[in-house]
Amino acid sequence: xxxxxxxxxxxxxxxxxxxxxxxxxxxxxxxxxxxxxxxxxxxxxxxxxxxxxxxxxxxxxxxxxxxxxxxxxxxxxxxxxxxxxxxxxxxxxxxxxxxxxxxxxxxxxxxxxxxxxxxxxxxxxxxxxxxxxxxxxxxxxxxxxxxxxxxxxxxxxxxxxx
Numbered sequence: 001x002x003x004x005x006x007x008x009x010x011x012x013x014x015x016x017x018x019x020x021x022x023x024x025x026x027x028x029x030x031x032x033x034x035x036x037x038x039x040x041x042x043x044x045x046x047x048x049x050x051x052x053x054x055x056x057x058x059x060x061x062x063x064x065x066x067x068x069x070x071x072x073x074x075x076x077x078x079x080x081x082x083x084x085x086x087x088x089x090x091x092x093x094x095x096x097x098x099x100x101x102x103x104x105x106x107x108x109x110x111x112x113x114x115x116x117x118x119x120x121x122x123x124x125x126x127x128x129x130x131x132x133x134x135x136x137x138x139x140x141x142x143x144x145x146x147x148x149x150x151x152x153x154x155x156x157x158x159x160x161x162x
Contacts, residue, residue: 009056013053015137018078036076037075064081
């Protein structure tokens with residue numbers, strides 16, 4: 001199974017935001033790094049087009065997982081719901097509930113009425129999600145991932161050499 005680009009970006013964006021502040025920061029506190037990263041900064045950190053990052057950030061905001069603050073000192077801040085969100089639920093949300101293969105479409109599969117593959121693939125898909133369900137965003141940024149993500153931000157803000 002291959003994730004949609006938007007699903008991958010949403011997970012990476014949540015991970016990046018999870019390490020943008022110090023552990024133990026309470027929701028509503030200012031980020032420990034001095035400023036919450038903007039959508040543009042996160043896009044640069046993740047090496048993705050700004051427009052893609054903006055669409056994903058908007059959807060994460062709509063879901064209540066990210067808070068987008070405007071103005072000076074603004075940026076993207078992970079909410080407590082975002083920090084404790086199930087990775088499996090996030091993947092389901094972004095991927096939708098469709099089957100792994102399309103058995104009924106413009107040209108329906110001739111085996112559709114008696115196929116056992118569709119059920120097996122559905123069970124495999126559910127096993128995939130079940131493996132991700134107990135993981136939270138906080139879990140997937142534990143060491144060594146968190147320090148690597150922090151390195152992205154320091155690399156971006158570090159001195160530029162030619």
